[in-house]
Amino acid sequence: MGEVLVIGGGIAGVQAALDLAEMGIRVHLVEKGPSIGGRMAQLDKTFPTNDCSTCILSPKMVDCARHPRIAIYTLSEVQAVAGEVGDFTVQVLKRARYVDETACTACGDCAQVCPVVRPDEFQMGLSTRRAIYIPFAQAVPQAYLRNREDCLGDEPIACGRCIEACRKQCIDFDMQDEVIELSVGSIVLAVGMETFDPVALTEYGYTRYENVITGLEFERLICASGPSGGRLIRLTDRQEPRTIGFVQCVGSRSLKYQRFCSSVCCMHATKEAILAREHIPDVQSYIFYTDLRASGKGFQEYIERARREYGVKYIRSRVARIEEDGDGRLVFHYEDAATSRPQQVKVDLAVLATSLIPGPDVAALAEVLGLELDEYGFFRTNPFSPTDTTREGVFTCGCCRGPADIPQSVAQASGAAARAAQYATGNT
Amino acid sequence: MSEGPRIGVFICHCGSNIAGHVDVEAVEAYARTLPGVVFVQRNLYTCSDAGLSEIKRAIAEEGLERVVVAACTPRTHEPLFQEACREAGLNPYLFEFVNIRDQCSWVHMQEPEAATEKAKDLVRMGVVKARLLEPLEEQEVEVEPAALVVGGGMIGMTAALNLAERGFAVRLVERGPRLGGLLLRLDKLYPTHEDARALVAKRVAEVEAHDRIEVFTSSVVSEIKGFVGNYEVKITSNRQPATGNQHSLRVGAIIVATGARVFKPEGLYGYDGQRVITQFELEERFRTGGFDAERVVMIQCVGARIPERPYCSRICCTTAIKNALQIRERQPHAQVYILYRDTETQGTRYEAYYTRAREAGIQFIRYSLRHPPEVTDERVVVYDELLGARLGIPYDLVVLSTPLVACEDARELAQMLKVPVDEHGFFLEAHVKLRPLDFATDGIYVAGTARWPAHLEETITQAYGAAARAATILSKDRITSSGVVARVDEALCRGCSRCVEVCEFGAPSLIETAPGMKVARVNPVMCKGCGACAAACPTGAMTAMHFTDEQVTAMVRAALGH
Ligand SMILES: Cc1cc2nc3c(=O)[nH]c(=O)nc-3n(C[C@H](O)[C@H](O)[C@H](O)COP(=O)(O)OP(=O)(O)OC[C@H]3O[C@@H](n4cnc5c(N)ncnc54)[C@H](O)[C@@H]3O)c2cc1C
Ligand SMILES: Cc1cc2nc3c(=O)[nH]c(=O)nc-3n(C[C@H](O)[C@H](O)[C@H](O)COP(=O)(O)OP(=O)(O)OC[C@H]3O[C@@H](n4cnc5c(N)ncnc54)[C@H](O)[C@@H]3O)c2cc1C
Ligand code: SF4
Ligand code: SF4
Ligand code: SF4
Ligand code: SF4
Ligand code: SF4
Numbered sequence: 001m002g003e004v005l006v007i008g009g010g011i012a013g014v015q016a017a018l019d020l021a022e023m024g025i026r027v028h029l030v031e032k033g034p035s036i037g038g039r040m041a042q043l044d045k046t047f048p049t050n051d052c053s054t055c056i057l058s059p060k061m062v063d064c065a066r067h068p069r070i071a072i073y074t075l076s077e078v079q080a081v082a083g084e085v086g087d088f089t090v091q092v093l094k095r096a097r098y099v100d101e102t103a104c105t106a107c108g109d110c111a112q113v114c115p116v117v118r119p120d121e122f123q124m125g126l127s128t129r130r131a132i133y134i135p136f137a138q139a140v141p142q143a144y145l146r147n148r149e150d151c152l153g154d155e156p157i158a159c160g161r162c163i164e165a166c167r168k169q170c171i172d173f174d175m176q177d178e179v180i181e182l183s184v185g186s187i188v189l190a191v192g193m194e195t196f197d198p199v200a201l202t203e204y205g206y207t208r209y210e211n212v213i214t215g216l217e218f219e220r221l222i223c224a225s226g227p228s229g230g231r232l233i234r235l236t237d238r239q240e241p242r243t244i245g246f247v248q249c250v251g252s253r254s255l256k257y258q259r260f261c262s263s264v265c266c267m268h269a270t271k272e273a274i275l276a277r278e279h280i281p282d283v284q285s286y287i288f289y290t291d292l293r294a295s296g297k298g299f300q301e302y303i304e305r306a307r308r309e310y311g312v313k314y315i316r317s318r319v320a321r322i323e324e325d326g327d328g329r330l331v332f333h334y335e336d337a338a339t340s341r342p343q344q345v346k347v348d349l350a351v352l353a354t355s356l357i358p359g360p361d362v363a364a365l366a367e368v369l370g371l372e373l374d375e376y377g378f379f380r381t382n383p384f385s386p387t388d389t390t391r392e393g394v395f396t397c398g399c400c401r402g403p404a405d406i407p408q409s410v411a412q413a414s415g416a417a418a419r420a421a422q423y424a425t426g427n428t
Numbered sequence: 429m430s431e432g433p434r435i436g437v438f439i440c441h442c443g444s445n446i447a448g449h450v451d452v453e454a455v456e457a458y459a460r461t462l463p464g465v466v467f468v469q470r471n472l473y474t475c476s477d478a479g480l481s482e483i484k485r486a487i488a489e490e491g492l493e494r495v496v497v498a499a500c501t502p503r504t505h506e507p508l509f510q511e512a513c514r515e516a517g518l519n520p521y522l523f524e525f526v527n528i529r530d531q532c533s534w535v536h537m538q539e540p541e542a543a544t545e546k547a548k549d550l551v552r553m554g555v556v557k558a559r560l561l562e563p564l565e566e567q568e569v570e571v572e573p574a575a576l577v578v579g580g581g582m583i584g585m586t587a588a589l590n591l592a593e594r595g596f597a598v599r600l601v602e603r604g605p606r607l608g609g610l611l612l613r614l615d616k617l618y619p620t621h622e623d624a625r626a627l628v629a630k631r632v633a634e635v636e637a638h639d640r641i642e643v644f645t646s647s648v649v650s651e652i653k654g655f656v657g658n659y660e661v662k663i664t665s666n667r668q669p670a671t672g673n674q675h676s677l678r679v680g681a682i683i684v685a686t687g688a689r690v691f692k693p694e695g696l697y698g699y700d701g702q703r704v705i706t707q708f709e710l711e712e713r714f715r716t717g718g719f720d721a722e723r724v725v726m727i728q729c730v731g732a733r734i735p736e737r738p739y740c741s742r743i744c745c746t747t748a749i750k751n752a753l754q755i756r757e758r759q760p761h762a763q764v765y766i767l768y769r770d771t772e773t774q775g776t777r778y779e780a781y782y783t784r785a786r787e788a789g790i791q792f793i794r795y796s797l798r799h800p801p802e803v804t805d806e807r808v809v810v811y812d813e814l815l816g817a818r819l820g821i822p823y824d825l826v827v828l829s830t831p832l833v834a835c836e837d838a839r840e841l842a843q844m845l846k847v848p849v850d851e852h853g854f855f856l857e858a859h860v861k862l863r864p865l866d867f868a869t870d871g872i873y874v875a876g877t878a879r880w881p882a883h884l885e886e887t888i889t890q891a892y893g894a895a896a897r898a899a900t901i902l903s904k905d906r907i908t909s910s911g912v913v914a915r916v917d918e919a920l921c922r923g924c925s926r927c928v929e930v931c932e933f934g935a936p937s938l939i940e941t942a943p944g945m946k947v948a949r950v951n952p953v954m955c956k957g958c959g960a961c962a963a964a965c966p967t968g969a970m971t972a973m974h975f976t977d978e979q980v981t982a983m984v985r986a987a988l989g990h
Contacts (some may be wrong), residue, residue: 015862022900049860052445055500056862057506058475065477066511106478137443142477169434204953225443253779260776291770295742297850297860300733338816376776383619383777383885386894402776407864408886414865414893418590421899 002424005030006092007365008077010038011197011406013190014060015413016420020188021069021365023417025424028182029064030076030092032361035139036061036153038192039399040217042122044223046406047271048302054138054225061140071211073180074101077361081369085393085423090182096175099132103170106134110144110162110171112303118150119229124217126235130164132171137225147172185371186393188416189379191362196251196258203321204247204352210235211328212350215265216303218272222230222279232279234349240280241348242302245332246273247319249290251355258355260376263403265353266293269392270306272351277310286313286345288334289404296405317343322350334382356403369394378402387416432559433493433522436467436486437551440474440499442529449533451544455498458548459933467492474499479655480512485518494558498526498551519563521911521974523538526554553983558742560979564911567952571657572680573902574598578649578841581609582884583627585635585674585686586891587898592640594895596902599677600635601644601663607632609687615714617884619749619781635752644675650692652844653934655873655909655954656681681871681898684855685891686841688832688877691731697828698803704826707747714754721825723756723763725808727801728768733833734797739852741831741881745772748829749785765791767801767810777885793819832881845872846932855879865894869933873897912957912974921947927961927970936961936970 002025006017009031014195017027029036040046064070075095082089093424099110115156129215134143141354152159153171163171165207195216196204206212213221223232246269247307251257266289273285292314294303306312317334320342324330330350336343358377365371371381372390379396381390387395398404404412437459441447459468467490471479474497486492495518497509502525510520536543538614574597577588580602588598606612614624635641644663651662657680665673669837689709693699701709707726713719722776726748732741745768752764758761771792773782786792799811807820834853842849848856848866855874858866865873875890876882882890901907914927914935923946927936935955938946948970950961959972971977 004732011862019900023903046861051861055445057860058473060862061503062475062477104478105481137473138476140477224445224448229444229448233983259780259783261774261779263774291772293770293774295740295772295774295881297854298739300738300740304738305663312849317453340816373779374776378776383883384617384888386885386889390581404775406861408889410462410862411864411886411893412889414896415889416892418892418896418899421896422590422593 002026003028003183003189004186004420004424005182006188006190007086008032008038008190008400009036009072009074010190010192010398010409011040011057011060012192012221012409012413013038014064014190015021015410016188016190016397016417017064017070018060018067019414019417020421020424021067025058025069025419025421027070028184029070030073030078032075032077033135033142034074034097034145035135036064036074037136038071039137040406041136041138042124042219044219044226045271045275047267048296048298050271058138060329061138066306067141072141075145079179079366086185088141088184088187088393090184092127092180092182094178094180096148097143098146098148098171098173098175099144100170100172101128101141103168105284106142106144106167107145107168108134109165109167111163113161115159115161116150116152119146119420121222124214124220125363126217126220133245144154146173165209177345184424186420187390188420189365189394189396189400190398190413190416191359191365193356193403194359196357198250198352198354199253200257200292201250204250204319204350205322205324207350209322209324209330209350211324211330211348212257212322212352214352214354216395218351222272222275230279232276234328240283241276242283243347244273244276244283244285244331244349244351245319245345245347246287246351246353248287248353249318251357252291258357258376261293262353262355263293264356264405266365267296267299267302267405269351269353270303273312274296274306274310277312284311284313285345286315288315288317288319289316289331290316296407358400387412387419393423431781432464433451434466434491435464435488435494435496435555435558436492437465437496437498437555438470438474438479438526438665439468439470439496439551440479441470441472442500443473446499446533449537449543450528450547451540451541451728454544455528455547455551459551465555465561466490472843475508480508480673482518483509483512485758487513487518492518492596494524494561496524496526496554496558498528498547498550498554500529501527504703507665513981521598522558522561524554524558524561526550528554529982543731545695549987553986556982556986557979560976560982561974564973566911567909568906569657569909569953570906570910571901571904572678574679575663575683575898575902576601576649576659576677576679577608577685578682579685579687579876579878580604580607580643580645581685582611582631583687583875583887583891584683585631586888587683587875587895588641589631589634589638589893590892591898591902592638594899595787596640596899598641599644599663599679600641603646603648605646607635607643607645608732613708613712615711616750616754618746621750621778635952649844650674652682655660655951656901659871681873681901682845683846683894683898684841684872684874684878685876685894686835686838686878688854688881691830693730693828693830693831695726695824697801698729699828703824704803704828706828706830707730707744707751709934710751710827718787719755721755722759723822723824724752724762724764724827725823725825726752726764726766726827726828726829727808728766730828730830733769736853737831737833740772742772743881743883744831746778746781746830746883748827749773749781749790751827752785752790753788756790763791765793767793767795767808769794769796770842778883820877832877835878838878847872865890865897870899889924909953910957913955914957914959914961914970914972916948916950917969917971918947922967922969923947926964926966930960930964932960
């Protein structure tokens, strides 16, 4: 049986790896970050059935870690690819973790003593981590890592407190980056997306006003494992909001930024409004939208429920600008669609549904692999061979081929696995 | 009391999911007082690698003979903990799950004290059950490396080809006289405007040329028996006059790709098939050269997104745009209006397609259900929500965009397969998020518009995806089934056949052991351990293992504090 390389360990990469491995194929799963899981690990609940995201993702991550035919390489990136379909040679740069990932028990003793405090990326910078840390509790592998740039130690060791604290003695500052060479028959790209930074849209005041946050920040804030322990609060006064305004299509469907529609944000804003109401029974949410894009299975019903049972108000209008008043409340200026007159509404918290955009690595990998991108910078695919890239033997799934929700990403992952398997086993 | 098996209890914080509302330390202290419990531990996440290692370590070092985990839900996590037990040499059926997240911290979020007390009760019940657990054996069965694909449209054919190319035999059953499905009757395909029939003809040729695919046209599945890895299927010809032709096949996995049908808007907006037609009929006119109109008004969501059919059919906005562009291509001066509620053109390609239509001069007018358009003899009257004004648009042709609806016989097929359909009649997958192409019944998968209306880009993806899912079964020589099954005590069984009648999965059957003496036997691979038979059995001969009367009674007594 052949071998396949899967690049990116979000839900798409995880599903592709599991399907391939269950087909009897050896899988090398290369993940740039310290854990697999991707964006889905950062979400609180997931539309349209509101299952807890981590709770449904975590068993799959653990399955990956335990599967005898899946090798996971974290902190790793593909540097070079030679050869062709059926016979690719791949160079993977595996960065040093400085913690022995097989020995670490994730006890956290090291982080307890580490004096360095840094913004926590997983929590969208809303809380802090140490220089030695685990990205999130259910991370796979279950091991801490030391961020070398953040650390005070190194040569000569200036701090080294973590080394002393670790009873398992699994911290080793002499670990080196490694280059690993792999031979595979085919490749699946699943490097996912980034979210658009809305700072450029100055009219919404993101970063200028603390109570203007993004959808992902909202997901962390309302999540039980988030920076506020699941209490949905405004950042200025740590009080629960009474009113929330959701701004849709932030960066999407725009001539200036992304021309495309990000597919998932009408639904995730709806979900977030529902969750807000579950946490704060009398909260009022307003969703300012252009078109309500809700054509997936059960989506219209979900929106109906949001309207009827959770009192979510949908307002068809683009918000022109947001202004802060004295006490941190936010005034939304918009045009009433029915009367074409300017209108205002005051809210406590504003949530921007920012576009899903290709990460910087999509272009870099396209270069390494000799692939074409589409006009938006995602991997180019053809609608009638949807998981094939422009190169034979290289397939793609999930948000790196265009915005997609979780069910779509999973279906695409299985689809890409089927295509990749055809080449891994030498039958084309 | 202390003679029973050595029981270990693990209490999970689930981050703060549980610990935020349940006093886990109190539950821990309580668990230590329960008879038989020799080891108790709390974990931040018992399901993490670290938590699982702790379970294994405790089995080895503390000599645990039963493991109880009080955590989230067995639905997602039971296999994980069972596997940890197995890896540590403990029969996985000596494991018991106590759900203190869904049943305590979530439902009693506002009342932490009550949640904690309930968690203690549940742990006590889990521990008494654990003492009575018995090791169970799992069954291994061989897998027939062949697949059945039901439905010979683009999606069924694509799935069949992928499996065949990977070396599996495929039987493809199509109800109609030829392969191709809906695409045979479409004109061009969005978003690239390739020819639908050319695309599908290529796939038909590939399928017909493949020596591992056996095609049965004008045929339907008339019977399905068996279970994952070993389905026995009867295929019957529906050719008229009836030939009585029947084939019996064995397959390891089944893919449902029976598509959907286009809703006919009888009685809506003056639909007459002449001046008021559907998008589907418009494409037929394009194909046959019967199209001739200068002023065309399209109305979206006809029969969709209304109380009696609330869903959005996903494909009709893009279909309208396609056909509007086709009209402009044929007659550059034609006027085309699309009256819509929301444009469902998500993603990169379809949003670009919408932009292209606007740039091409297609007029989009938004209406709402408060003022639905009216079709009179000369014009379509619509209240434009953006302008806030009523417009009357003269027309030569009105085209209604109608949704895809489930096939009438989908329910029948679903019953034969013992899989569910949703309230609209579309096939219902095992898990909306993470198992979009699987059914709960092992070895059966779904793809295409039989599942939900979707663009070809998506349905073709699903075809490959379902093929991958089926291949995860077909690639194995043998598979193992659960040990939680029903067991018959033949001495008590009277052969009354109640169990045979109630079982949804066809697992029990009556066997003649001596002349005139019948007893029930359960096929352990087909049995799902649901216990329906045990409840129906009048003599107590049938027992659902892992949920025996003794075990359940002990739990009830424990719940009542006895
Ligand atoms: C605010 C918000 C809320 C959402 N809510 C929902 C919801 O409720 N329901 C739903 O269905 N969907 C939701 N989504 C969409 C969902 O997040 C995506 O569908 C899903 O995460 C896509 O998974 P993926 O694997 O394609 O990408 P990602 O999750 O982005 O994973 C990609 C992985 O690849 C890794 N990677 C990147 N570059 C490289 C490289 N060069 N080499 C190796 N690895 C690399 C990344 O580190 C990451 O682990 C939401 C999205 C957002 C932004
Ligand atoms: C008017 C219209 C225009 C469209 N235009 C486009 C477009 O331009 N671009 C695009 O991407 N998508 C388009 N679509 C969507 C596209 O047609 C579907 O995604 C695709 O046809 C789905 O294929 P399928 O194989 O699942 O279903 P189908 O093509 O419907 O095939 C199902 C097959 O199963 C057979 N069958 C049904 N029941 C049984 C049974 N019990 N036993 C055996 N066989 C059975 C049927 O006879 C049929 O041959 C359009 C849809 C419509 C309605
Ligand atoms: S050596 Fe670095 S990681 Fe370790 S405790 Fe000091 S600063 Fe933190
Ligand atoms: S102290 Fe050692 S074992 Fe504990 S988390 Fe840190 S590195 Fe891992
Ligand atoms: S999904 Fe909705 S919010 Fe997101 S870009 Fe598309 S239309 Fe805008
Ligand atoms: S796809 Fe468009 S026309 Fe079809 S039901 Fe949805 S919104 Fe209406
Ligand atoms: S336990 Fe359920 S599945 Fe098993 S034989 Fe009895 S009724 Fe059928």
